[in-house]
Amino acid sequence: xxxxxxxxxxxxxxxxQSMTLLCAQDMNHEYMYWYRQDPGMGLRLIHYSVGEGxxxxxxxxxxxNVSRLKKQNFLLGLESAAPSQTSxxxxxxxxxxxxxxxxTGELFFGEGSRLTVL
Amino acid sequence: xxxxxxxPGPFNVPEGATVAFNCTYSNSASQSFFWYRQDCRKEPxxxxxxxxxxxxxxxxxxxxxxxxxxxxxxxxxxxxxxSATYLCVSGDNFNKFYFGSGTKLNVKP
Numbered sequence: 158x159x160x161x162x163x164x165x166x167x168x169x170x171x172x173x174q175s176m177t178l179l180c181a182q183d184m185n186h187e188y189m190y191w192y193r194q195d196p197g198m199g200l201r202l203i204h205y206s207v208g209e210g211x212x213x214x215x216x217x218x219x220x221x222n223v224s225r226l227k228k229q230n231f232l233l234g235l236e237s238a239a240p241s242q243t244s245x246x247x248x249x250x251x252x253x254x255x256x257x258x259x260x261t262g263e264l265f266f267g268e269g270s271r272l273t274v275l
Numbered sequence: 276x277x278x279x280x281x282x283p284g285p286f287n288v289p290e291g292a293t294v295a296f297n298c299t300y301s302n303s304a305s306q307s308f309f310w311y312r313q314d315c316r317k318e319p320x321x322x323x324x325x326x327x328x329x330x331x332x333x334x335x336x337x338x339x340x341x342x343x344x345x346x347x348x349x350x351x352x353x354x355x356x357x358s359a360t361y362l363c364v365s366g367d368n369f370n371k372f373y374f375g376s377g378t379k380l381n382v383k384p
Contacts, residue, residue, distance in 0.1 A: 197376055199377055200319070200374040261324060262366060263309075263321045264321070264372060266318035266319055267318060268318050269316075269317075
């Protein structure tokens, strides 16, 4: 199993450009998340999804949009990139199964996507 | 105020030492707690869950104090391979997990 896969792994953008980060998981997890990690800030939740067709805002949602059209995919979009969005982005999925109420709650992360906005 | 606060360190310890990390969380309604390990420029990986009764996994022991809203991680007999950043995590439910900034551990020969 691939687990959680993020593409692209590296990207350099100019201010104002748009792009989409793709996260794919093959573990049939309902819950998926997008985090950003900046030096000294830890991981901060951008958006999350509790199932196909649903999304919700996290701690730092401004400047980002997301979509969950398929259960296995969670897309993060930057419509107009800003230098403040230079960061490492991590996607994660959760083992918790809401319909059965089971799962450890462990988060499985992708390898990260390093984005630089000039 | 951050949801989860940790001492950033670094903690520099010799091999074989015992080292303890603490973190505090601000939301008294938090329901789940974890320690993750993150190696340099890698993704975080679960080290262990933290239960009210405390739990142990080999050289690692985690404790939760709900009254003080405090989580701890004890590492005994430190190995060089334990060098990493340790992230404390609390969850209000399975929708949201809040990460501390991490505590860096350097184990020296």
